[in-house]
Amino acid sequence: MQRFEGRDDYRHDEVPGLGILITNLGTPDEPTAPALRRYLGEFLWDRRVVEVPRPLWWLILNGVVLRTRPAKSAEAYARVWTDRGSPLLYHCEDIVENLEKKLKQRFRGKVTLALGMRYGKPSLESALESLRDRGVRRLLVLPLYPQYASSTTGSTFEKITGILSQWRWMPEFRMVTSYHDDVGYVQALANSIREHWYRNGRGERLMFSFHGIPRFTFLAGDPYHCHCHKTARLVAEKLGLSDDEWHVCFQSRFGKAEWLKPYTDETLEHWGREGVGDIDVACPGFPADCLETLDEIAYENAELFESHGGGKLRYIPALNSSEDHLHMLQELVTRHAAGWPELNRISDDQAEADAQKSLGLARRLGAKQ
Numbered sequence: 390m391q392r393f394e395g396r397d398d399y400r401h402d403e404v405p406g407l408g409i410l411i412t413n414l415g416t417p418d419e420p421t422a423p424a425l426r427r428y429l430g431e432f433l434w435d436r437r438v439v440e441v442p443r444p445l446w447w448l449i450l451n452g453v454v455l456r457t458r459p460a461k462s463a464e465a466y467a468r469v470w471t472d473r474g475s476p477l478l479y480h481c482e483d484i485v486e487n488l489e490k491k492l493k494q495r496f497r498g499k500v501t502l503a504l505g506m507r508y509g510k511p512s513l514e515s516a517l518e519s520l521r522d523r524g525v526r527r528l529l530v531l532p533l534y535p536q537y538a539s540s541t542t543g544s545t546f547e548k549i550t551g552i553l554s555q556w557r558w559m560p561e562f563r564m565v566t567s568y569h570d571d572v573g574y575v576q577a578l579a580n581s582i583r584e585h586w587y588r589n590g591r592g593e594r595l596m597f598s599f600h601g602i603p604r605f606t607f608l609a610g611d612p613y614h615c616h617c618h619k620t621a622r623l624v625a626e627k628l629g630l631s632d633d634e635w636h637v638c639f640q641s642r643f644g645k646a647e648w649l650k651p652y653t654d655e656t657l658e659h660w661g662r663e664g665v666g667d668i669d670v671a672c673p674g675f676p677a678d679c680l681e682t683l684d685e686i687a688y689e690n691a692e693l694f695e696s697h698g699g700g701k702l703r704y705i706p707a708l709n710s711s712e713d714h715l716h717m718l719q720e721l722v723t724r725h726a727a728g729w730p731e732l733n734r735i736s737d738d739q740a741e742a743d744a745q746k747s748l749g750l751a752r753r754l755g756a757k758q
């Protein structure tokens with residue numbers, strides 16, 4: 390048995406390819422309880438997602454969570470499911486397809502992209518294999534998580550390096566671990582909020598709602614909380630807002646532990662009771678719309694706010710495959726891939742043609758002298 394994976398089709402004239410692996414969390418195959426059980430079983434068994442001792446967590450996960458949550462989550466997924474499947478998946482597919490077109494133009498075709506999900510399909514294994522099959526020897530990983538968290542970015546790093554460590558021929562490897570203060574990302578978010586205000590008028594309040602993480606992981610050194618606050622502050626500055634005109638909250642609590650506060654749902658209930666009118670909610674931590682934005686914010690939390698006496702909750706869509714988003718991703722990738730030689734490398738054929746040309750030129754010049 391071979392210990393490491395490899396291929397025996399080495400070609401001496403092959404130009405080392407540049408591959409960009411775009412990743413995200415992943416999503417179930419269909420909005421049904423069995424599909425949710427498979428998806429949540431893989432997701433929630435990740436020791437970076439749930440940091441509870443394994444034997445105890447195995448009992449809770451299999452004895453309680455996977456018996457109750459799949460059916461409830463399946464109902465929520467059914468509300469946002471489309472002809473193209475899960476919104477998270479098709480938005481990511483669109484981003485990758487359009488970004489690949491842009492990058493191929495910029496790098497004169499010498500780049501190839503793949504989408505891989507941390508849980509579910511398309512898997513990171515299959516995405517990495519497809520890049521390897523296309524001759525990728527230099528790999529840049531870009532997880533669509535602007536703010537670093539151990540449970541998302543850290544988990545993706547762990548999984549990818551685990552897969553690569555089984556390869557015989559390792560690619561050169563780089564990974565974007567966050568872009569929460571990237572100028573293009575901040576500008577794209579500010580533009581999308583301005584556009585929303587232009588179309589719908591400006592609400593009484595602007596909330597930035599980020600996915601939460603357990604508070605103890607923040608206290609143990611996760612930079613996620615600081616990254617979220619910095620993104621929100623930079624976007625608010627771009628919009629020229631004063632401190633009392635914007636608010637940061639955290640959504641999507643899971644389990645019994647305390648999570649980052651203030652909680653989005655509690656804040657909205659409170660605002661509703663205060664009689665706040667129409668409000669705008671942006672979710673900058675989600676570059677692609679998904680269950681957490683389309684259902685939790687735009688449906689569940691909107692209902693919560695309105696039923697407690699608030700006005701309308703207007704959700705500002707994620708950047709998805711907007712031109713601003715694609716442009717900022719293109720710039721981000723270009724900067725992170727800088728200095729990798731094959732971007733400027735001349736292929737052997739081209740080098741031969743260039744050599745003949747300059748030889749001919751030298752001869753002609755020589756003849757004239």
Ligand SMILES: C=CC1=C(C)c2cc3[nH]c(cc4nc(cc5[nH]c(cc1n2)c(C)c5CCC(=O)O)C(CCC(=O)O)=C4C)c(C)c3C=C
Nearest residue numbers: 414415416438462477538540541600602643674679680681
């Ligand atoms: C944006 C970054 C995310 C962080 C940080 C994050 C942490 C985190 N999430 C859970 C538990 C769940 N999250 C679920 C869905 C979900 N989470 C993110 C992103 C982050 N999660 C996304 C993009 C999605 C949507 C996926 C989709 O298919 O649309 C779910 C599943 C849905 C449900 O049953 O509610 C769970 C569970 C934990 C425990 C955690 C940090 C420790």
Ligand SMILES: [Fe+2]
Nearest residue numbers: 414600641681
């Ligand atoms: Fe999550």
Ligand SMILES: [Fe+2]
Nearest residue numbers: 641680681685
């Ligand atoms: Fe949620």
